[in-house]
Amino acid sequence: MTKVLLVHAVSLWRASLVSLLGKDDGLHVRAEEPAGVATALEESAQDILVTDLDCPDSREVLRVVETLRAPSDRGGAVIALAVLAQRNRTGDLRRAYEAGATGYIDKCGPVDHLCEVVHKVAAGGRHIDESLAFSLLQAxxxxxxxxxLRVLSLAADGESVASIARSLCLASGTVRNYLAAAIRKTGARNRLDAIRLSREFGWL
Structure with missing residues (x-):
């Protein structure tokens, strides 16, 4: 029996994915919200964690996985990580790769192979949907x-140049230079466009 920890912040999506994975008699699925990931992994060993990179708090989930990948005195650790992803979100794919993901499933693709992929990755294999392969290379x-990124993130939160400068102990001119560099490097028209593009690619 393959033990699956399914993590999603949205209850409807969480229930739907549990229903889909539950059709496979060889999978034992435990569903959790992102806030419960660390506790679930410490309570019992899981063969694989499956999460959606678009779900709220997915970055925190990946951070927890990175921290608890190796067994410790606190309990079991996740052995494998599979993520549901979109090919235009290269920043999310990069974070998943850095967290040790070995399964990449296109959430806009067919659903009939999800259980098969989960079994494969949980057994130590690797899987990348063809539609995500090029994006992963770019990730x-x-x-x-x-x-x-830090300056742009604070600007995205509505902080002024002066406020960002105080927060990061920088001169206001330096903050403006960072913002100008971000606009140039993203090919954006202005600061708001740079924020929009960075969010679309999953960098923020």
């Missing part, structure tokens, strides 16, 4: 530096 190519 490590993020044009913005960590500081540029």
């Amino acid at each position: 490590t190519d993020v044009p913005l530096s960590a500081r540029e």
Whole structure:
């Protein structure tokens, strides 16, 4: 029996995925909200964690997986990670790769092979849907530096240049330079367009 921890913040999607995976008698599925991931992994070993990169708090889920991948005195750890993804979200794919994901399933693709992929990845195999392969190759190519992303993220939250400067202990001119670099590197028209593009690609 393959033990699956399914994580999704949206109850309707969570229930739907549990129903779909539950059709396979060889899968034992435990569903959790993102906030319950760490506790679930510490309580019992799981063969595989499956999550949707579009779900709220997916980044926190990936951070927990990175922290608990190796067994510890606190309990079991996740052995494999499979993610549901979209090919235009290269930033999300990059984060999943860094978290150790070995299964990449196109959430806009057919559903009939989901259980098969879960079994394969849980057994130590790898799977990448053909529609996601090229995007995954591009996933490590993020044009913005960590500081540029941080400044742009604060701007996306509505912070002014002066407020960002105080928060990061920078001069206002330096903040403007970072924002200008982000606009240039993303090919955006202005700051709002740079924020929009960065969100679409999953960098923010």
